Amino acid sequence: MPTVIILGANAGIGRALAAEFASHHYDLILSGRDREELVMVAADLSLRHKVSARPLTADIGKTEVLQSAMEECLNAAGEALEGFVLCAGYLGNPETAKKDLSEVRRILEINFTGSVLALEIAAKHFEQKRRGFICALSSVAGDRGRQSNYLYGSAKGGLTTYLQGLRNRLYRSGVHVITIKPGFVDTRMVFGKGKGPLTASPERAATDIFRAIKKHKDVVYVPWFWRIIMLVVRKIPESVFKRLRM
Numbered sequence: 001m002p003t004v005i006i007l008g009a010n011a012g013i014g015r016a017l018a019a020e021f022a023s024h025h026y027d028l029i030l031s032g033r034d035r036e037e038l039v040m041v042a043a044d045l046s047l048r049h050k051v052s053a054r055p056l057t058a059d060i061g062k063t064e065v066l067q068s069a070m071e072e073c074l075n076a077a078g079e080a081l082e083g084f085v086l087c088a089g090y091l092g093n094p095e096t097a098k099k100d101l102s103e104v105r106r107i108l109e110i111n112f113t114g115s116v117l118a119l120e121i122a123a124k125h126f127e128q129k130r131r132g133f134i135c136a137l138s139s140v141a142g143d144r145g146r147q148s149n150y151l152y153g154s155a156k157g158g159l160t161t162y163l164q165g166l167r168n169r170l171y172r173s174g175v176h177v178i179t180i181k182p183g184f185v186d187t188r189m190v191f192g193k194g195k196g197p198l199t200a201s202p203e204r205a206a207t208d209i210f211r212a213i214k215k216h217k218d219v220v221y222v223p224w225f226w227r228i229i230m231l232v233v234r235k236i237p238e239s240v241f242k243r244l245r246m
């Protein structure tokens with residue numbers, strides 16, 4: 001059976017995506033910080049879908065041990081490895097960040113530096129195999145800087161640009177790189193921000209992401225209508241945009 005590694009599989013979109021892959025008969029390496037939760041998710045999915053699901057610990061904020069954690073995941077998957085999906089992310093608290101530089105650092109480290117390091121390790125592995133896919137969850141927040149979340153947005157914008165370059169680098173190796181840009185997805189990340197008509201369930205997001213991977217898409221907005229919304233948002237002249245409360 002093909003195997004996929006999901007980093008950030010214990011919660012939210014990553015957890016829903018693990019279930020989506022399991023329902024399509026993929027074996028899973030479920031990676032993240034919360035080992036207890038990963039063990040439960042793995043037991044549930046392997047029982048429900050008759051797949052192998054192995055929980056392994058990885059923290060993208062601990063860059064000194066990230067290489068060994070990633071290598072453990074890649075080795076555990078072995079020859080059957082088909083892809084790596086990075087679902088880890090941290091919205092952070094913009095108000096705390098105004099007073100505390102360590103929150104600024106954390107937002108940038110999780111969403112950019114740690115994410116890129118994990119992706120670089122995966123990229124080297126897939127480049128040698130000369131096949132497979134790498135998928136990472138960026139955000140619509142990276143499409144334009146807004147006062148309410150520009151630290152998170154700038155890290156995701158950087159991640160989007162990184163993925164663009166990685167896609168270009170790996171194209172000739174036959175490795176496909178997919179950038180996912182979710183809008184609002186109903187996970188604990190947006191808890192308390194209200195559920196509007198634009199908010200998607202994690203399951204809907206997971207279905208869209210799985211389909212994007214299977215169809216070898218490059219950049220996908222989740223759900224699709226965020227492509228149009230962000231097209232409009234990007235078109236607003238800067239002289240107008242800077243006056244808006246967004």
Ligand SMILES: NC(=O)c1ccc[n+]([C@@H]2O[C@H](COP(=O)([O-])OP(=O)(O)OC[C@H]3O[C@@H](n4cnc5c(N)ncnc54)[C@H](OP(=O)(O)O)[C@@H]3O)[C@@H](O)[C@H]2O)c1
Pocket residue numbers: 007008009010011012013014032033034058059060061062086087088089090091110137138139140141181182183184185186187188189190
């Ligand atoms: N929900 C949205 O509306 C939305 C919109 C745009 C983009 N996204 C992106 O989609 C991805 C998934 O987010 P989500 O909505 O599913 O949020 P979530 O429920 O908060 O899940 C975030 C995941 O990232 C993991 N994570 C955080 N810091 C980590 C670290 N240092 N090392 C390893 N894993 C870490 C979390 O693990 P812990 O449980 O250990 O913290 C959790 O598994 C993120 O990249 C997010 O930025 C989400």
